Each structure stands twice: as C-alpha cells, then as structure tokens.
Amino acid sequence: MIGFTGNPLDRADALRHDAAALAAATVDWRARLLRLDGLMPGTTDDGRLAWTSMADLPDGAEPVLLGLDDGRPCFAAAIPGLRTDTAPAMRSPALMAALAALAPGEAAIYAAARSVLHWHARHGHCANCGTPTALFRAGWGRRCPHCHAEHFPRVDPVVIMIAENDGRALIGRGKGWPAGRYSALAGFLEPGESIEEAVAREVAEETGVRVGGVRYVASQPWPFPHAQLMLACIAEAEDDAITLDTNELEDAIWVPRAIVAQVLAGGEGPFVPPPPYAIAYTLLNAWVGEG
Incomplete structure (x- = not known):
C-alpha cells in the first residue's frame, strides 16, 4: 500500500452539514480524540496512533471531525495559536521513526489530521477581507462573519x-x-x-x-x-x-x-x-x- 493512503475512517460528509448530529457526536461516550503533540503524532508503546477521550479537548480548542470508525466519532483538536514554524521537519528522526512504525491506514489518518490542522493554524483570517474566520463543516472549512466568504483546506x-x-x-x-x-x-x-x-x-x-x-x-x-x-x-x-x-x-x-x-x-x-x-x-x- 502507498504511504498515507488507505484511511479506514468514513469521512461522514453528511454529518459535517448536520449541526445537531455533530454536536451529539462530540458528546458521544464512544468519541475519541487523536493525541498530538503540536503536529507530532502521539503513539502507543507498540507504535499505534494514540487516542484519548473528548474530555481531554484542550481549553479553547475546537473539534475537527476526522470521520467515523464503525460508527465511533473520531476527532482532532484545532488549537488557536498553534505554531507551525516549530512543527517537526520531514527529516526529524523522531517523526521518521514514528511514521515508519505506523500501519498504513493509521498513517493516513495522521496525514489527514496534520494537514487540516496545519491549514487552520495558518488560515485564521479571511483571504478576502482579513476578518478572523470561524470553523464550520465540522472543521473542514472556515467562514468569514463579515463578507461571508467560505474557505476550504487547500491541496x-x-x-x-x-x-x-x-x-x-x-x-x-x-x-x-x-x-x-x-x-x-x-x-x-x-x-x-x-x-x-x-x-x-x-x-x-x-x-x-x-x-x-x-x-x-x-x-x-x-x-x-x-x-x-x-x-x-x-x-x-x-x-x-x-x-x-x-x-x-x-x-x-x-x-x-x-x-x-x-x-x-x-x-x-x-x-x-x-x-x-x-x-x-x-x-x-x-x-x-x-x-
């Protein structure tokens, strides 16, 4: 399998558009929060991605829906002020070791989470008018409250x-x-x-x-x-x-x-x-x- 492909999560696009269902998903007792150190993947002793409960969502952070794992909601935390200039470089020995240990599907989950969180950290203001924007679509977009422009993660x-x-x-x-x-x-x-x-x-x-x-x-x-x-x-x-x-x-x-x-x-x-x-x-x- 090609690296960073094979994401096993259902991206649940319909849930991104349903505010009530999304709110319910964030308080679902089964919901999981991906553990990250900045943009560095948190891993278990056996090299798997580490998850915790939504109770550990940092103060001021907003949940980004990564998808559903057999119906279980999986989130990452968009943290205001996250520094991307100090994120581990691709050639960081610690990052390379972590990536080499991850199963392909888990590496794909990490890649999706890292990419969207990096985008949020660098695109907090509207590119059209400069106003601070707010998350919408379960974290897969940002909307400007002033000019109503909508912005989406770029690839x-x-x-x-x-x-x-x-x-x-x-x-x-x-x-x-x-x-x-x-x-x-x-x-x-x-x-x-x-x-x-x-x-x-x-x-x-x-x-x-x-x-x-x-x-x-x-x-x-x-x-x-x-x-x-x-x-x-x-x-x-x-x-x-x-x-x-x-x-x-x-x-x-x-x-x-x-x-x-x-x-x-x-x-x-x-x-x-x-x-x-x-x-x-x-x-x-x-x-x-x-x-």
Whole structure:
C-alpha cells in the first residue's frame, strides 16, 4: 500500500452539514480524540496512533471531525495559536521513526489530521477581507462573519518523477538530506500547466535533461509541511547530459535498473533510497518492475 493512503475512517460528509448530529457526536461516550503533540503524532508503546477521550479537548480548542470508525466519532483538536514554524521537519528522526512504525491506514489518518490542522493554524483570517474566520463543516472549512466568504483546506499538486534512459533512472539529492539519500525529482505544478508539462519543465529546470513521453503511475497525499498531492510519473529522457541547478539540487545521477533493484532490496549501492512510506519508493519499485 502507498504511504498515507488507505484511511479506514468514513469521512461522514453528511454529518459535517448536520449541526445537531455533530454536536451529539462530540458528546458521544464512544468519541475519541487523536493525541498530538503540536503536529507530532502521539503513539502507543507498540507504535499505534494514540487516542484519548473528548474530555481531554484542550481549553479553547475546537473539534475537527476526522470521520467515523464503525460508527465511533473520531476527532482532532484545532488549537488557536498553534505554531507551525516549530512543527517537526520531514527529516526529524523522531517523526521518521514514528511514521515508519505506523500501519498504513493509521498513517493516513495522521496525514489527514496534520494537514487540516496545519491549514487552520495558518488560515485564521479571511483571504478576502482579513476578518478572523470561524470553523464550520465540522472543521473542514472556515467562514468569514463579515463578507461571508467560505474557505476550504487547500491541496497543492506536486509532480514527482524519474526520467529513464537506456535502462537507467535519473534521481536527485536535495540539500540537507540524510547522508547518501537520493530520490525522485519533484516540483509544484504551476497555474495553467498539465501534469505532463510540469514533469517536463521540472526535470529540465533541475537537471537540464529533456523528456518526451510521460506516463502516470500513482498518487499520494503528503502532509509535509502541509497538504500536498504527489502525482508520480515516469518520463522518457531524450538525452542524458546533466546540467545541475544547484539552487534546487545537490546532485543528480543515473542509476541502472539492476542497481536500483539491489538497493531497494536492502543491498549496497551508490545511494540510500527514500523511506517506504514515500511514493518515490513506490515509483522506483514500479520502474524496476517494468524491467
């Protein structure tokens, strides 16, 4: 299963629109509150997500409905003043260890909670008139009391791709990454751009390599630092000369399929692969399988 997918909760859209039913859900004796330390997941001794009761909802916090677990309401707390600039970075060893231990479905619940809470923390004022906004739709929207504009959590699309040439994959290394780590290239889609155009542009900008045919592989929600949707693709390179954009990457290399397979299997090689919960790992495996 691709990391951060397979959320087992029923998102219960009808409940988001029913104020009375939502109020009843918050006082349901079965209701659970996701335990978080800021935006860091709280976990049990066996690495599962930690939950507590709604009695532990912090003062001043508002409940955000994550969904229903076989009818049991599950919430997260939107805390006013939550600092997102001190949230653990993706390369935090503690966060990476916690994510590696979570079951796929639980990682998906955490990703959804983190993304929506991060959005609330950074979008407390109306983008139209600047007035402080209030939660509605069970925490999946904010409404302005002044101009009545409604705002909803944003998801930013990102293309993530490898270019292939003569049985080799082009992978890159970002600045400040863990020692030896290489991964697929990635970049945000720009307005008025297709997925295929974004793939070609990003590969060319970061490495100078021109690509032609682009094929889609899979997608993944990615909650770091905020809600993104990773669109994984494989592109056919028209040349293999690398002209590195050092503002974006520290290095980029071509790696033969057999060596990629060897590294993914735990063997030695010229790079350390991305973690299994990252779609770059899935993408490399898919490319190896094509061979």
